[in-house]
Structures are given as structure tokens and as C-alpha cells.
Amino acid sequence: MTKKWMRCFLRESGREAPSPCPSTLLNALLVALFILFIFIFSFSRLEYDFHWAGVWAYRAKFLRGLGMTLVLSFFSLIVSFLLGSFFALGQKSRFLPFYFFSRFYVEIIRGTPLLVQILVFFYVIADAFRVQNRYVTGVVILSLFAGAYISEIIRAGIDSIGETQLETARSLGLTRFQQYRFIIFPQVFKRILPPLAGQLVSLIKDSSLLSIISVSEFTLNAQEVNAYTYSTLESYLPLAVGYLLITYPISNLSKRLERAFSYET
Amino acid sequence: MKEKIIGFLFVMSLLLFAGCGHGEKNVLNVGMELAYPPFEMTDKEGRPAGISVDMAHELGKFLNRPVKIWNISFDGLIPSLKTGKIDVIISSMTITEERSQSVTFSNPYSKAYLALLVSKDSPVEKVEDLNSKGRVIAVKKGTTGHLYAREHFPLARINVFDKESACVLEVVQKKADCFIYDQMTIFTNWQKNPDTTRAILKPFQKDFEYWGMAMRKDDTELHRQVNAFLESFKENGGFDRLAEKYLKDEKETFDELGIPFFFSP
Amino acid sequence: MKLDITGLTKVFDGKRVLSGISLHLDNIRSLVIIGPSGGGKSTLLRIIAGLLVPEEGTIAVNGHAIPSEEKALRDYRKTIGMVFQSYNLFPHLTAAENIMLPLVRVHGYEPERARVHAMGLLERFQLSAHAEKKPALLSGGQKQRIAIARAVAVSPSFLLFDEPTSALDPEFTSEVLDVIEELREEGKDLILVTHEMGFAKIVSDYALFLDEGIIAGAGNPSEIFDTPDEQRLVQFLDKVLKY
Numbered sequence: 001m002t003k004k005w006m007r008c009f010l011r012e013s014g015r016e017a018p019s020p021c022p023s024t025l026l027n028a029l030l031v032a033l034f035i036l037f038i039f040i041f042s043f044s045r046l047e048y049d050f051h052w053a054g055v056w057a058y059r060a061k062f063l064r065g066l067g068m069t070l071v072l073s074f075f076s077l078i079v080s081f082l083l084g085s086f087f088a089l090g091q092k093s094r095f096l097p098f099y100f101f102s103r104f105y106v107e108i109i110r111g112t113p114l115l116v117q118i119l120v121f122f123y124v125i126a127d128a129f130r131v132q133n134r135y136v137t138g139v140v141i142l143s144l145f146a147g148a149y150i151s152e153i154i155r156a157g158i159d160s161i162g163e164t165q166l167e168t169a170r171s172l173g174l175t176r177f178q179q180y181r182f183i184i185f186p187q188v189f190k191r192i193l194p195p196l197a198g199q200l201v202s203l204i205k206d207s208s209l210l211s212i213i214s215v216s217e218f219t220l221n222a223q224e225v226n227a228y229t230y231s232t233l234e235s236y237l238p239l240a241v242g243y244l245l246i247t248y249p250i251s252n253l254s255k256r257l258e259r260a261f262s263y264e265t
Numbered sequence: 266m267k268e269k270i271i272g273f274l275f276v277m278s279l280l281l282f283a284g285c286g287h288g289e290k291n292v293l294n295v296g297m298e299l300a301y302p303p304f305e306m307t308d309k310e311g312r313p314a315g316i317s318v319d320m321a322h323e324l325g326k327f328l329n330r331p332v333k334i335w336n337i338s339f340d341g342l343i344p345s346l347k348t349g350k351i352d353v354i355i356s357s358m359t360i361t362e363e364r365s366q367s368v369t370f371s372n373p374y375s376k377a378y379l380a381l382l383v384s385k386d387s388p389v390e391k392v393e394d395l396n397s398k399g400r401v402i403a404v405k406k407g408t409t410g411h412l413y414a415r416e417h418f419p420l421a422r423i424n425v426f427d428k429e430s431a432c433v434l435e436v437v438q439k440k441a442d443c444f445i446y447d448q449m450t451i452f453t454n455w456q457k458n459p460d461t462t463r464a465i466l467k468p469f470q471k472d473f474e475y476w477g478m479a480m481r482k483d484d485t486e487l488h489r490q491v492n493a494f495l496e497s498f499k500e501n502g503g504f505d506r507l508a509e510k511y512l513k514d515e516k517e518t519f520d521e522l523g524i525p526f527f528f529s530p
Numbered sequence: 531m532k533l534d535i536t537g538l539t540k541v542f543d544g545k546r547v548l549s550g551i552s553l554h555l556d557n558i559r560s561l562v563i564i565g566p567s568g569g570g571k572s573t574l575l576r577i578i579a580g581l582l583v584p585e586e587g588t589i590a591v592n593g594h595a596i597p598s599e600e601k602a603l604r605d606y607r608k609t610i611g612m613v614f615q616s617y618n619l620f621p622h623l624t625a626a627e628n629i630m631l632p633l634v635r636v637h638g639y640e641p642e643r644a645r646v647h648a649m650g651l652l653e654r655f656q657l658s659a660h661a662e663k664k665p666a667l668l669s670g671g672q673k674q675r676i677a678i679a680r681a682v683a684v685s686p687s688f689l690l691f692d693e694p695t696s697a698l699d700p701e702f703t704s705e706v707l708d709v710i711e712e713l714r715e716e717g718k719d720l721i722l723v724t725h726e727m728g729f730a731k732i733v734s735d736y737a738l739f740l741d742e743g744i745i746a747g748a749g750n751p752s753e754i755f756d757t758p759d760e761q762r763l764v765q766f767l768d769k770v771l772k773y
Contacts, residue, residue: 046348127438134440164617171579172632172680173608182631187622212431214403214424223340224425227407228415230367232344 054229055238065221066242072139072217073204079143080203081196084150089180091155102151109148114209117141122213138210146203153195157188190261197254201247208243218242293330295321296351298339300429301450303511304357316507317355320374323503324355327494338427340407343367346481353487354479357447359409369482371491373475374504375527379410380451381465382433387442392469395443396420403432403441409474410445437461447474448524449515466524473525531592531688531719532556533578538587540573547573549743550587555736560714561721562734564754566766569740571723572692578721579690580607592687608636611681612690616697618677619665625652625672626661629680637684651679655709671702678709688719696725727770731755739763 008021090102109117118141126137161184169179211220219239226235297305297317308314313334325332337345342354346368359377360370383389395402395414400421404411405428414423424441426432433454435441439461444451448466455464478495480487498504508516512527519526533555540548548570555561563571576582577589580596580603589596597603619628629648633639639647652658655675665673674694681689691710695703707729714720714733724730730737730751737754739747739762747754747763758764 123434123438132440162617164614165620167581168612168614168618168620171581171607171610171612171614172684173604173636174632175604178635182635183620187620190622212427214426214431214435220425223406226344227340227411227425228363230343230347230364232341232347 050234051229051231052234054231055225055234058225058229061221061225062218062238062242065216065218066246068216068221069204069207069218070246072135072142072207072210072215073200075139076142076146076203076207077200079139080146080150080199083143083147084154087147087151088154088158091151092158106148106151109145110152114141114145114206115212117145118209118213134210134213134215138207138213138215142203142207142210145206146199149202150196150199153192153199154188157192158184160191161187193261194254194258197250197257201250201254204247204250205243291330293321293325293328293332293353294335294351295324295332296335296337296342296345296354297321297356298342299334299336300339301357316511317357319507319510320498320503321355323498324353324491324494327497328490339405343479346479349481352480352484353491357476358479359474360477361409361412363412364479367482368479369484369488370477370479371488372495373477374495374499375476376473376525377447377449377476377527378468378470378473378525379413379445380448380468382436382444382446382451382454383463383465384436384439384442385461385463386439389442389465392465401441403435403444405429405432405446408446410447413470414445433458448519449527452515452518466522468525531558531561532590533558533561534588534590536588538574538577538584538589540570540577540582540584542573546743548577548584551743551745553738553745553748558735559717559719560734560736562730562737562751563721563723563740564725564727564730564737564766565740565746568742570743571740574740575690575692575721575723579610579612580604608684609687610690611684611686611688613674613677613681613692613694615693619673619680621665624662624664625657625668625676628665628676629683632680632684647683648679651683652676655679669702670698671705674698674702674706675709678706678713682713682718688721689713691720691722691724693723693725725770727755727767739766741766 004020007016007019008023009027010019010023012019012023087102087105090098091106093099093102118138121141121144122134122137126132131137165183166179169183174182207217208219210217211223214220222235222239226232229235297313299305299307299313299315302315304316305313305318306315313336318334321332321334335345335351337351339356342351342356342358343364345351346354354368357375357377358364358370360373364370381389381392381395389395389400394400396418398420400418402414402418402421402423404414404423404425406425411423411425414421421442424435426435429446429450432441432444432446436444437458443465444454448468451464452466455462478491480491508527516526533553535551535553538548538551539546547568551570551574563574565571573582577584578591578596583598583603597606619625620631623631626645626648629651630639630641630644633644633647634641649658649661652661655678657672657676657679660668660672660676668676678689678694694710695706698706703726707726710720710722711729711733722730722733734751737747737749737751738745739754739760741762747758747760754763755767758767
């Protein structure tokens with residue numbers, strides 16, 4: 001079994017001699033070419049004539065939709081973070097009504113599909129309260145949804161702070177509030193940044209479901225262009241690329257944050 | 266032993282792939298959205314049923330080909346046709362110039378027209394009222410109602426939905442002034458929501474909407490055959506039979522109201 | 531330091547960790563508590579620290595009863611300094627910030643004054659060079675000494691040590707014990723739970739042997755370490771001093 005050439009395909013490890021080829025570059029290129037080949041092959045087999053001009057005429061509509069998705073995701077992230085913090089504290093609270101309400105909230109939201117939540121919230125609950133604005137309601141729905149997941153992230157973060165630290169804090173005379181403010185939250189905040197970034201990516205993707213209540217975000221706008229031009233692939237491919245353009249930098253940032261903070265601990 | 270397992274997996278995958286695609290070349294794949302009673306719907310056992318389904322089977326008998334019905338959402342029908350997933354669309358689809366750029370239509374076999382389901386408290390009294398700022402119109406994605414609204418009511422806000430039920434709900438909950446759709450569906454929904462809606466059934470378009478079966482532009486043979494079928498079906502009283510079977514009551518009501526009905530091109 | 535304990539009992543999950551402890555000491559500078567794991571040493575220390583509330587019994591330090599209500603307890607905790615076995619320092623703060631935190635937030639020091647005080651203490655323990663480092667970059671011995679500095683910083687009426695060297699690499703043990711001895715020389719009252727018998731003998735005025743929740747031996751250092759008479763104490767010392 002020859003081993004020298006095989007090292008070209010393995011990530012370099014300190015335990016072995018260095019690779020005889022530029023491994024990272026070579027392999028990334030190889031995989032990219034392979035994926036490109038699959039795409040080209042699939043598209044060439046389709047009996048589909050691409051007609052980009054029609055869709056290009058609607059580029060402003062695409063951009064408007066993308067902008068709306070960003071706005072919705074941004075506000076939802078902030079509100080869901082607040083909700084998540086609130087209910088994470090609730091899940092650790094000794095005040096039973098608060099504790100049970102928090103657990104109820106988390107279980108219900110995590111146990112039902114977002115699609116169902118959107119329909120029930122907008123057509124039943126919001127309507128009962130005579131709230132008609134679908135954009136505000138959309139942000140509320142997304143925030144409630146993400147808030148439940150964020151509260152679990154924060155709760156796990158709080159639990160990861162060792163008991164002894166809290167005991168030390170108590171022995172120093174810090175109040176419960178001071179313990180949270182000076183000991184727990186500064187550490188938890190850093191630890192949850194990576195999963196929070198992941199949650200932002202999910203938010204951006206999940207916001208596409210708001211299209212079913214006609215919130216004019218990215219996906220709905222692409223679907224409308226498809227309806228006007230009958231050019232489905234030309235409408236949806238830019239949609240996919242657009243989402244990737246936003247989400248990739250965020251997940252990349254998240255990975256880098258993860259590495260930075262694990263180094264510190 | 267290893268060879269036997271590999272051999273077995275190989276044969277299994279061959280069988281799997283053989284089952285893929287459309288198998289027999291002779292099957293006529295018919296696409297429709299089973300959400301438009303009594304033309305395209307499902308019976309209690311979940312099987313496709315309705316006027317268009319019956320017509321599809323009659324077409325199959327005429328061409329001596331087995332028929333398979335594919336349930337596809339309305340705005341996905343033309344893309345499915347273009348990519349070869351289906352061979353013909355029989356889904357009460359209106360013949361329009363724009364659609365004719367992508368597909369070819371058979372001779373018209375029915376006519377319909379757009380009507381309005383109006384919210385009880387809305388200030389809209391006639392169609393022209395819709396073209397003003399502050400009016401909200403609910404439409405179903407990709408339908409002629411959607412396209413008509415876009416062209417004729419530029420000052421109004423147009424909310425686009427996937428499902429007819431969502432549009433009706435929007436009108437009932439006063440989130441939209443009206444829903445634009447075909448006269449019969451509007452009529453039926455008005456009957457179902459007498460307290461919250463009213464209907465404007467008088468035709469307001471320049472001309473009727475004519476329904477046709479859609480096929481790929483290069484499928485000239487099928488185009489010829491379908492037109493031949495429609496000719497023969499009409500002569501044999503096929504349409505009358507269908508109207509009698511499915512639309513008896515509605516026809517009576519419409520005749521009483523003095524509003525034009527479907528199968529009289 | 532005056533210590534008055536009567537009938538002290540502590541129960542955890544149905545198990546009696548301390549059973550009716552009674553003890554009356556006066557004019558003791560340094561008290562050492564030894565004994566096997568689970569014997570109740572840490573529990574007793576935590577009750578004296580105001581971190582646990584006993585089920586039964588009373589306890590008074592320097593003539594003042596330790597309160598049982600949380601708010602009063604918190605005020606009590608401000609008057610003592612405690613050093614734990616490990617994970618004393620807060621990992622997200624530097625050495626100096628660790629010492630400053632209780633000064634500023636609990637004792638109302640102005641940040642400037644707190645910083646001066648903290649730096650002074652670090653200087654005294656020869657740790658100035660590490661003032662701006664986070665605990666991850668410090669050795670076990672350095673971290674414990676900084677923890678001691680923090681405990682001393684608030685000018686407590688007495689210090690409590692819960693096995694301060696048990697989690698350390700042997701090479702760091704003596705630097706920490708040196709600090710404790712220094713503090714005793716300066717006249718600070720302290721209660722020390724430890725397994726370091728040699729050190730315990732040197733540094734204590736009085737020693738307690740706690741086993742299975744009761745005081746199974748008590749007396750001055752020579753009584754306890756040189757001429758133990760109690761059976762269990764003899765066995766315990768044999769085990770500990772074997773190697």
C-alpha cells in the first residue's frame with residue numbers, strides 16, 4: 001500500500017511528514033469541480049431553455065425582497081434574544097408560576113411546526129386582538145419561535161458555569177442579581193455567541209415561511225417573479241444564491257468565534 | 266461473501282432506478298392542482314376526482330393511452346410541463362398571451378370570468394373602486410386574478426397567497442377588501458360566508474377567459490390529437506354530461522341570476 | 531476568635547452529615563479541622579462561612595450568633611474571607627479584577643482605591659507581574675495565592691480555608707502554605723481544613739478530628755498529632771501519614 005501519494009488527500013497532521021502536494025488547494029478545487037460537473041450534467045439533461053432576460057428585468061424586486069428578509073431577521077433576532085434571556089431565567093427561577101410558564105412556552109414552541117404557528121398566530125390570535133399588520137406579527141411570530149430555541153441555548157450556557165464559581169461568589173457576599181450580572185452573564189455571553197450565530201442563520205432561512213401570509217420577503221418575491229415570467233429555475237436559483245450570500249458569512253463568523261473562545265478557556 | 270453483498274446491492278439499485286422516471290413510455294402524464302372543486306378535487310378516499318379528471322380519462326381512452334394524474338400546485342404546472350414531468354395540463358387554465366409564449370394551448374373548451382368576493386364593510390361597490398390607494402386585494406399566486414389585479418389596479422396593495430382558502434380568510438377577517446377569482450368559486454365562498462362577505466358577480470373583463478389544455482410547444486402531435494379529442498367530445502355531448510353530473514345546481518342558480526355559465530364556448 | 535457551637539445538625543438528602551456537634555472555644559488564633567472524606571469537615575466550614583444553614587443547633591462566632599435569614603447571612607458573609615479547594619477565581623476576569631470585584635461591588639470601594647489596594651496585595655504576595663493575566667495563564671499555586679489575597683483584601687474578621695492545597699501539584703503546595711503561615715504570624719484568625727498534617731501541627735492552636743459527623747477528637751496539636759488516644763484518630767493518622 002503506497003502511502004506517499006495518499007497523503008495528498010489528507011489534512012496535514014503534526015505526527016506525520018508534511019504532504020507532498022498543496023493539499024488544501026488541490027482538494028478544494030477537486031471537490032468544487034466535481035460539484036460543478038454534477039450541476040452542469042443535471043442542467044444539460046433538462047429539456048429547459050434558460051431565459052434570463054425576463055428575470056433580470058425584475059432584479060429590483062429581488063433586492064427589495066432580500067432587504068425585507070434582512071430587516072425581518074434583524075428585528076426578530078433582537079426580540080428573540082430578549083425573549084430567550086427572559087425565559088432562560090424563567091427556567092431557572094424558584095418562583096413556580098414563572099418556571100412553569102417558561103417551560104410551557106418552550107415545549108409548545110419547540111414541539112409544533114413553524115408553519116402551524118404562523119397560521120394560528122396570524123389568523124387566530126392576531127385577529128382576535130384585531131392586529132392586522134402582518135409584518136409586525138411576522139416579527140413577533142419569528143421572535144417567539146427563535147426565542148424558545150435561544151432560551152435553551154442560554155439555559156445550557158448558564159448551567160455550564162461551574163457550581164463552585166457560584167459558591168465562591170456567594171461567599172464573597174454577592175447577591176443573586178450581582179452573581180448573574182458580574183459572574184454568569186459575562187461568561188455565558190461569550191459561550192453562546194457561536195450557537196447564537198447559528199440561530200441567526202436559521203432565522204434567516206425560516207423567515208421564508210412568512211411568505212404564506214403574504215409578507216413580501218425574498219422567497220415570496222421570487223415566487224411572484226416566477227408567476228409573471230414562467231421562468232422557474234431562473235427565479236429560484238438566484239433565490240438560493242441570495243440566501244447563501246447572507247448565511248455563509250454568518251456561519252463562517254460563527255466558526256471563527258468558536259475557535260477564538262475555546263482558545264481562551 | 267463480500268462479492269455477494271455487493272452483487273445484491275447492485276441488482277437492487279438497478280431495480281430501484283428502473284422504477285424511477287415514468288417507466289412505461291406510453292403513459293399520458295396529466296398535471297392539475299387538485300384544489301378547485303368541482304373541476305379538480307379529491308374524493309373521500311383521496312383519489313383525484315372532478316370534471317378535469319374525467320376529461321383526462323376520456324382523453325386517455327380517445328388516445329388509447331393509460332393516464333396518470335399528477336397533483337401539482339397551480340404555479341408549478343407550467344414549469345413541470347416544460348421540464349417534462351407532465352405531458353399536458355388540464356387544470357382549468359386560462360389561455361393568455363403570456364402563457365402562450367411558454368406553452369401551446371388546445372382550442373378553448375370552456376369559458377369563465379373573474380368575479381370579486383368583497384369584504385362586508387369594504388367601501389368597494391364596483392370594480393373601478395379597486396384602483397385606489399388604500400385598497401387591499403388578495404389573489405392566488407399565478408392565477409389570472411393575480412395578473413389582472415397587477416395590470417389594472419396598480420394603486421392598490423396586492424397580497425399574494427398560495428391557497429384560495431387563505432385569500433378567502435383574508436377577506437372574511439377584513440384584512441383585504443376583496444379576492445379576485447373565478448365566478449363560481451366566488452359564488453360558493455360567498456354562500457359559505459354570508460355575514461362577512463358579499464359578491465360582485467357581474468363580469469367586468471373586456472372578454473371572457475377561455476380555458477385550454479396546455480402542452481409543450483414542440484409537442485405538435487399531441488396538440489393535434491387533443492384538439493381532435495375536444496372536437497369529438499363536444500359532438501358526443503361529453504361536456505353536457507359533465508355539467509349535468511357536477512354542476513347541475515350551480516348552473517340552475519346562475520341561470521336564475523342571469524349570469525353566464527361555463528361550458529358554452 | 532471565640533467559637534460557640536451547640537447541638538449543630540446538618541442533613542443532606544436524609545443523611546445526617548453533622549450530628550449534634552458541640553464545641554466551645556475561646557482565644558483561639560487558628561483552628562485546624564482534620565478527618566476522612568465525608569466526615570463533615572467541609573460542611574462545618576460552610577456553616578461557619580454562612581453558606582449553609584443547619585437544621586438544628588446554634589452557632590456563634592465572637593459572641594455573635596450566625597443568622598439564618600438570607601439577607602442577614604449575606605451581610606455576615608461580607609465579614610469573612612473564604613478560600614476553596616479549586617476554581618476559586620473567576621476565569622473571565624484578570625487577577626487584579628478578581629480581587630477588585632468584591633471590594634467595589636460588595637464593600638463599596640471606589641474603583642481607584644480598590645485597584646490600589648489590590649495591587650498592594652499582589653505586590654505583597656509577589657504576584658504583581660501577573661496582575662493583568664487571566665487565570666488560564668496562571669499556575670495552580672499562583673491562582674490559590676491570588677484567591678487568598680482576595681479573601682484578605684476585604685479585611686475579614688477571620689479566614690476560612692477548605693483544603694486549599696489538595697488540588698494542587700505538590701510543587702505548589704509549599705508556596706501556598708507559606709502564605710497561610712505568614713497570615714497566622716500577622717495575627718489573622720483562621721480556620722483551616724486540610725490533609726497536610728505536618729503543616730496542621732505547626733500552624734494550629736487547636737485541632738478537631740471530625741469523623742462521621744461527630745467530633746471524634748479535639749485538643750491542642752501535640753495531643754492530637756503526637757499522642758492520639760482515640761482509636762479512629764489513630765487509624766486515620768496512620769493512613770494519612772503512611773507515605
